[in-house]
Amino acid sequence: MINRRALSAALVASLPLMATLGAPAFASDDLRKITFVQPSPSAINSFPVFVAIGEGFFEEEGLEVTVEAINGSGAVLQALSAGQAHFGRPGPGPLIAARTRGVDAVHIYNVAARSNFGIAVQEGSDYQSVEELRGKVIGTGTADGAEVGFARNVMTGAGMKDGEDYEFLTVGDGGPATAAFLNGEIEAYSASTADTAILNQRGMAVRDITPAEFGRFFGNGIATLGDTIRNDRALVEAWSRAFAKGHAFALDDANREAVLAHLAAGNPQEGEDKEFQAALFDAVRSKTIPAEGGEGLGWYPAEVWQEWQDALVAGGEVDGPLEDLSAAWTNEFAKIGREAVN
Known part of the structure; x- marks a missing residue:
């Protein structure tokens, strides 16, 4: 059985090492070291990150990415707010709830464009x-x-x-x-x-x-802190370009063999059963393709954010709506990523 809790300790130790794979464009000392946290050890669930690492897209932007697996979206948001990570992949519900508690987390890229x-x-x-x-x-x-x-x-x-x-x-x-x-x-x-x-x-x-x-109802996406967007915008733009390139590369079937190799490097346990790895990747990848009529990869529909918030309020998960829901997300970096791909 693949079990993210059983794998967490091993993956947290191994992922930082795996995160430097790929042909380096810069000497290691020249790269800015940043941390990405994901809510489970699965490399497949965060496939654009591992592809961007393996293909050297982050290095082209001057970044060396360390990936750490922790337990759930709540922990991802805690790591961001504590300054222990620069980017993470939480769900929209936990992010809205965190913002009601004063955590200035912002979604910048809609990874699971269809409900995952x-x-x-x-x-x-x-x-x-x-x-x-x-x-x-x-x-x-x-x-x-x-x-x-x-x-x-x-x-x-x-x-x-x-x-x-x-x-x-x-x-x-x-x-x-x-x-x-x-x-x-x-x-x-x-x-x-x-x-x-x-x-x-x-x-x-x-x-x-x-x-x-x-x-x-879209699922987990890439998030960072509002303070990072305001004070370190170049970093967010660099991340967004590299991530979008990794996403687009993985959607091209011509790159399938290379993609699966990068994912196996990120999580060797997932790569042990090649048939299972391929099937799981296909299932996860399909959820990242926007529905017809969308604005492209990474784009957030404002109306679904409103529906997410309405459902959280109705279900009692948050006491009331945010004063400014639009501050919880932005499409500006998805646009930057799309321009980098095109």
Whole structure:
């Protein structure tokens, strides 16, 4: 079983070493060292970063990127606010919640342009809709990750309230999630695209019962602090150009072999089973392609930010709306990235 908690300690130690792979454009002493934090050890979930590292796109911008894996979006935002990282990949729900507590985190690139979460049940279960989960327990990988906010959003849409009409139980992912299903601790699981693929690949067949309309709710994206944007704009622009190049490179099937090699370097455990790695990459990559009518890679739709906030308020996850929701995100760096690719 691939399990992000079991891998965390090993990955945190190994990723900084892996982050220097690729043909260096500068001597190491000439590169600015920065840190990127991700909410799980999976290189595939952050594939543009590892591709940009492997292809030397960050080095071309004068950056040496260290990647560290921590546990969930809440921890990512804590690392950013504590000055322990320059960039991270949190979900929109946790970011809005953090801003209500005074954390000036800003999303700058929409990585998971299509929802990369869903509420899954065992393949053979009788559940056909989320409404049938009234009174049931829904498992989550983390206590405060993006999957929790997404599931609460879905359940609120079905007229149910957390703690009254259903319960969340933090069970972890991979093996622990499988055990929770088998032991009857949970009837459903709020899973990312990667989590679902892992469960199915490893013998726990699940199916998604999330209503189709929630597919528009984008998932985790790249974030930094507002202070970094204001006082270190050159860094944010350099990051954005390199990241966008890595994203575009990975979407080109002609580069598939190189991409999978970079991802295996970033997380050797994911690369051990080549067939599984390729299938998981395809699933995650598909969620990063904007829906028709969008403005291109990395672009945020303002109306969905509003829907995210409305759902968080309705579900009681935040006490009320932000004074200025537009300060939580920007499309200016996605535009800079797109110009670099084109």
